[in-house]
Amino acid sequence: MSKFEEVLKKYWGIFQDEKMYFENDVRNWELFQDIPKNNNIEDIITKVSAINDGDVRRYSGVKEVSDHILKLNIDERLAKGDLSLVDDIAKVGNNPPFLEFASLYCNYHFPKLYPIFSRQHLDIYEKFIRNLKLDYDPNKVDTYPVFCSVLNDFVKRLHLGDKMNYLEMRKFGWLYGDTIIEESQQA
Numbered sequence: 001m002s003k004f005e006e007v008l009k010k011y012w013g014i015f016q017d018e019k020m021y022f023e024n025d026v027r028n029w030e031l032f033q034d035i036p037k038n039n040n041i042e043d044i045i046t047k048v049s050a051i052n053d054g055d056v057r058r059y060s061g062v063k064e065v066s067d068h069i070l071k072l073n074i075d076e077r078l079a080k081g082d083l084s085l086v087d088d089i090a091k092v093g094n095n096p097p098f099l100e101f102a103s104l105y106c107n108y109h110f111p112k113l114y115p116i117f118s119r120q121h122l123d124i125y126e127k128f129i130r131n132l133k134l135d136y137d138p139n140k141v142d143t144y145p146v147f148c149s150v151l152n153d154f155v156k157r158l159h160l161g162d163k164m165n166y167l168e169m170r171k172f173g174w175l176y177g178d179t180i181i182e183e184s185q186q187a
Helices: 003-015 019-034 041-051 054-060 062-072 075-080 084-090 099-109 119-132 144-157 166-185
Strands: none
Touching: 003 119, 003 166, 019 041, 019 099, 019 166, 041 062, 041 099, 054 062, 054 099, 062 084, 075 084, 084 099, 084 144, 119 144, 119 166, 144 166
């Protein structure tokens, strides 16, 4: 077992007791279950507002993003687990892609189908690729298709699939990502 894997497992043990970070997410999952469709602008605005994404507020606004989602007519693709939908939702006007928001929006509808993109995970996955000499381009891990492939490989290799869902992976990286990278690089 590599130093990286040892440190990762250490923090996974600590993470098991961190349930307070999921209270808002549970409410959002319930909201998205109560409003599963995306064919009514008021419902979409409610869901976009509940996510409360900083990039959406900063660059575009809830109404513009909601209109964009409505125009995409996403329900069929969403239910099929079409991962390309995340990129389509993420592209609003001339703004930088809202990958984290778009993946979270899809995840709240179908938590087992859509990994949640997170910039905080990029260093972990780049180290994972290089450490195990995997056949992924570490310079493209910031694209949703590569991110998803690496995340799913990560989950499979470390046998985390039965221990952690995509939301927990996001929170885990948020809480411990930098620490895991730092500790695993120490001699």
